[in-house]
Amino acid sequence: MIGIFDSGVGGLSVMKELITTLPDYQITYFGDTARVPYGNKSKETVTRYALEDANFLIKKGAKLIVVACSTATALALDTLTKKLDIPVIGVAEPSIKAAIEATRNNKIGVIGTKGTIGSKIYQKLAKKINPKVKIYPQSCPLLVPLVEENWIKKPETRRILKKYLRPLKTAQVDTLILGCTHYPLLEKTIQEIAGKRITLISPGKETAKAVQKLIDNNSDLRKSLKKKKKYRFYASDTSGEFKQIGNRFLGRRIGKLAKANVENL
């Protein structure tokens, strides 16, 4: 089984892409809704949470962990990779690789939560892959609540987006990484404001491709994953809104949602 976790409901936008790219595999999702969000918490706290989340999925049978949360990827992927015995894939590296392939002027913008942007993960990764690339980061802390409120088409959201994107347009980035699980839901508005010349990179799609590549290249892993169209959903807080918001992110209906307490696992 492929295990995927996120701080909350947002990672379902990544799971959606996993299902599209790898329709034959069993996937289990965990959303840490009792402690959401991660974006404004410290590296220490986010790392502790991410380890608990991953260990929960491993206990459920995961042979591969996808970190759908950008903040957890930025702050905890190193520790997860070191401490876990199974492969772990985050959303940052596939995104930056795709962005570096897409850019023509080597100016790449990244939008994300405070935690993601503050970690400078994209700068660090870009430096390794192509030191000529310049990253323009912009933290957008209000976008997550706006998406969760479903204010996607409201003029207030457009105004706030314009404000956030202005410095990136001024810097003339030609590629923009949507560095948070919630942002693909704003993709249309972001593209309108950014203009047609800016290529948007969606971490979910790129991560799904990276997972496929990993599975294709690793026959042991491939054999250990159950080929079965079965999707399971767990959350640490199963209040009414998870399904309601989650259906939008997943693009299909979430079936049963089970509660999981992962604290101090």
Add this chain to the structure above:
Amino acid sequence: MIGIFDSGVGGLSVMKELITTLPDYQITYFGDTARVPYGNKSKETVTRYALEDANFLIKKGAKLIVVACSTATALALDTLTKKLDIPVIGVAEPSIKAAIEATRNNKIGVIGTKGTIGSKIYQKLAKKINPKVKIYPQSCPLLVPLVEENWIKKPETRRILKKYLRPLKTAQVDTLILGCTHYPLLEKTIQEIAGKRITLISPGKETAKAVQKLIDNNSDLRKSLKKKKKYRFYASDTSGEFKQIGNRFLGRRIGKLAKANVENL
């Protein structure tokens, strides 16, 4: 010592009023920043967190607990009162009492998080005190992130506030409870949008008065509280922003901030 807790940094606006009203007492603050916010979580989760928060303060020597968080008051005060051996005061009852005293047309508006508004706590309390009073609730989930971003004077915040307050103005409420620790920081803008005829009720001020009354009427409690101007601050995640945002809420500088892990206490 008086113990006061909140889901995060917001409760410092209540502590500010406690210090003003009761300047001679020792007060210890705990902010559950590792699990903030509570406003979008379930009754079960918030109750568990609130018990852990209160027990942490009791272990530190609290003889009286102030629940500064509106959501925790709404969802967990009953359980706290039942399970703890010391007095517990929440922010809802003092606010509704003050609002009922202030209203002339018996139409009271309440703004708060989804958790607070969904709990119908103000309707339940009002019904007990004066069944003639009608409560007009409005959840305002975007205000907390806007305040934390310090977008207090931005036009986007004013637009969003206007949208939230419109139904309450249409309903002709003459009194409005600012039912979340973050809202007093928007008091000026809210008053401007609401108009001079609407009386704003600030839970911090009313709760501080209720705490004073309780201490005045209970000599055993009074004796057990240390009369000492000493303020201590704990948080479950001590990232850089707590002090930065907290100083604004408290209206003075936070000294030392200690880390506390309260999970499964």
